[in-house]
Amino acid sequence: MGISSKKAVVLLSGGLDSATVLAYARKKGYHCHCLLFDYGQRHDRELKAARLIAAKSGCPFTVMKIGLPWGGSSLLDKGAAITSGISRVARHLPATYVPGRNTIFLSFALSLAETIGASVIFIGANAVDYSGYPDCRPVYYTAWKQLIKSLGLKIVVEAPLLHLSKGGIIRLGIKLGVPYGLTWSCYNGGVRPCGVCDSCRFRAKGFSEAGVNDPAA
Amino acid sequence: MGISSKKAVVLLSGGLDSATVLAYARKKGYHCHCLLFDYGQRHDRELKAARLIAAKSGCPFTVMKIGLPWGGSSLLDKGAAITSGISRVARHLPATYVPGRNTIFLSFALSLAETIGASVIFIGANAVDYSGYPDCRPVYYTAWKQLIKSLGLKIVVEAPLLHLSKGGIIRLGIKLGVPYGLTWSCYNGGVRPCGVCDSCRFRAKGFSEAGVNDPAA
Numbered sequence: 001m002g003i004s005s006k007k008a009v010v011l012l013s014g015g016l017d018s019a020t021v022l023a024y025a026r027k028k029g030y031h032c033h034c035l036l037f038d039y040g041q042r043h044d045r046e047l048k049a050a051r052l053i054a055a056k057s058g059c060p061f062t063v064m065k066i067g068l069p070w071g072g073s074s075l076l077d078k079g080a081a082i083t084s085g086i087s088r089v090a091r092h093l094p095a096t097y098v099p100g101r102n103t104i105f106l107s108f109a110l111s112l113a114e115t116i117g118a119s120v121i122f123i124g125a126n127a128v129d130y131s132g133y134p135d136c137r138p139v140y141y142t143a144w145k146q147l148i149k150s151l152g153l154k155i156v157v158e159a160p161l162l163h164l165s166k167g168g169i170i171r172l173g174i175k176l177g178v179p180y181g182l183t184w185s186c187y188n189g190g191v192r193p194c195g196v197c198d199s200c201r202f203r204a205k206g207f208s209e210a211g212v213n214d215p216a217a
Numbered sequence: 218m219g220i221s222s223k224k225a226v227v228l229l230s231g232g233l234d235s236a237t238v239l240a241y242a243r244k245k246g247y248h249c250h251c252l253l254f255d256y257g258q259r260h261d262r263e264l265k266a267a268r269l270i271a272a273k274s275g276c277p278f279t280v281m282k283i284g285l286p287w288g289g290s291s292l293l294d295k296g297a298a299i300t301s302g303i304s305r306v307a308r309h310l311p312a313t314y315v316p317g318r319n320t321i322f323l324s325f326a327l328s329l330a331e332t333i334g335a336s337v338i339f340i341g342a343n344a345v346d347y348s349g350y351p352d353c354r355p356v357y358y359t360a361w362k363q364l365i366k367s368l369g370l371k372i373v374v375e376a377p378l379l380h381l382s383k384g385g386i387i388r389l390g391i392k393l394g395v396p397y398g399l400t401w402s403c404y405n406g407g408v409r410p411c412g413v414c415d416s417c418r419f420r421a422k423g424f425s426e427a428g429v430n431d432p433a434a
Binding site for chain 1: 279281283285286287288289306307315316317318320321323324325327328329331332333351352354356357359360361363364366367368369370
């Protein structure tokens with residue numbers, strides 16, 4: 001099938017941003033193929049959430065298993081609760097920073113998009129209410145555009161939530177009918193969200209700003 | 218350890234180009250960490266060669282297992298001998314083209330480089346005696362430079378063989394003592410090289426140009 005069939009690859013993490021992006025892409029009329037990653041994240045509850053969200057959407061999905069044996073992030077360490085503090089790799093970043101994560105995710109998405117003839121890769125990156133990860137910033141997505149262009153491919157990376165607040169994302173998602181009750185944000189992989197990690201705090205802020213109750217709380 | 222320790226990540230395939238690059242990087246004084254990929258290549262003999270070359274060098278190495286379930290290349294199909302013909306994904310390219318391959322390899326290399334504090338990623342890409350893959354061309358490596366810069370990282374991708382002929386690569390490698398007898402080039406994964414695939418033909422041309430016998434022939 002060619003590019004005219006309006007196919008898209010959607011990176012789906014199980015968090016609320018990417019769930020919103022999936023609904024957004026479907027609303028735009030894209031036939032979506034979701035791409036999920038088992039990268040050894042301590043919060044594997046997140047991956048379970050991604051499977052549920054993909055299944056509920058009815059879109060095909062693929063789970064890539066790609067352990068990062070060199071570590072470099074507290075998110076890859078299922079030992080002690082170390083999702084606070086600074087990164088061992090980059091001291092100006094939080095401990096949860098995973099070196100190369102979005103670059104790896106986007107490179108697989110690019111391979112899939114080219115193979116199935118998709119014209120867009122959707123990613124839920126956000127540079128407003130975020131942890132400061134460099135692979136969530138606008139300049140990085142501009143560089144991806146150039147990289148794909150250098151390969152002669154007509155595929156674009158779209159990050160429609162890049163400039164929205166968490167409240168704005170949730171307001172958009174509520175309109176689109178996103179099943180937020182299925183999403184998981186907490187960096188700690190317990191049965192209940194910890195409520196104190198960056199991701200829990202941004203989530204609470206978002207629902208508060210949007211003036212709605214968190215169905216997963 | 219910091220960047221000043223002169224560490225490098227070397228992408229090692231088992232073919233003669235990357236084996237030459239490893240020797241080149243070591244000669245330049247880099248402490249090299251080799252990165253190998255089991256991506257479901259039909260020529261898994263190549264991966265075995267990469268392990269032997271890495272082991273002989275004494276450098277640490279990591280093998281990443283990253284099957285690409287969406288296929289898209291004859292190199293991922295261990296069935297019939299289909300290493301000739303055109304790509305199912307991009308009709309102007311040979312059947313052996315693997316969508317996104319070098320982008321995926323470089324993204325993992327970037328993650329590893331940042332984690333261990335390496336300042337250079339070496340890759341054996343060549344745009345002279347090659348199969349026309351877009352991820353082997355200079356413009357693609359310029360775009361990678363920008364992508365890494367956009368992340369605020371001081372890591373460079375070096376492709377020192379980019380503009381050399383196959384003969385030039387082998388002449389360089391002979392000087393550096395590359396164990397070409399351990400390398401494997403054939404796209405078909407048999408016991409002996411097929412002698413007819415693109416990769417076998419470039420190899421034969423290279424040894425002929427360099428005026429030396431192929432120790433693996």
